[in-house]
Amino acid sequence: MQLELPTPHDLWFALGQFFQAGGWVLYPILLVSILMFALVLERLLYRFFSFPAERRMTLMALAKESVAVKRLSLICELDLALNSQFALIKSLVMLCPLIGLLGTVTGMIQVFDSLALYGTGNPRLMAAGVASATFPTMTGMAVAVAGLLFYNRLQRWSEAERRQLRLQLNHSEGGL
Numbered sequence: 001m002q003l004e005l006p007t008p009h010d011l012w013f014a015l016g017q018f019f020q021a022g023g024w025v026l027y028p029i030l031l032v033s034i035l036m037f038a039l040v041l042e043r044l045l046y047r048f049f050s051f052p053a054e055r056r057m058t059l060m061a062l063a064k065e066s067v068a069v070k071r072l073s074l075i076c077e078l079d080l081a082l083n084s085q086f087a088l089i090k091s092l093v094m095l096c097p098l099i100g101l102l103g104t105v106t107g108m109i110q111v112f113d114s115l116a117l118y119g120t121g122n123p124r125l126m127a128a129g130v131a132s133a134t135f136p137t138m139t140g141m142a143v144a145v146a147g148l149l150f151y152n153r154l155q156r157w158s159e160a161e162r163r164q165l166r167l168q169l170n171h172s173e174g175g176l
Helices: 008-022 026-064 068-082 086-121 123-172
Strands: none
Touching: 008 026, 008 123, 026 068, 026 086, 026 123, 068 123, 086 123
């Protein structure tokens, strides 16, 4: 027996069904997740491509510079570049579950509307409202967890680089 992979058409259809069942709140979650992962990707690209060159140039400039204020300024500039975008990524991570909770509220309103109009005799309408309430919550939490994993990893790397820069600054100043 051979495993059949879904076609792109099947995947787009399933994604469309998910967005239809989850309601309009999934679109803001999608927008926030695209922005958050674009920022995470930017930080990853910075980490692997730009930072090593910036670090090397800063260390070379530190070796040539003798004024303490200028040396501190060079380190601070690199530190700012190292920690850029972290506050925004953290805010977007925290925003995802809140948008998901908005979906829960709108989905429950949909359930109560169907109960008020049709009573308890139409379980299909109630099921659509419950799905509309749970899908955004699940999606918001899943996006937040994924974003939090990347954020924590990048934050730990940034802190390790900051400690190493401080040690090199202290070593180059003769232990001051």
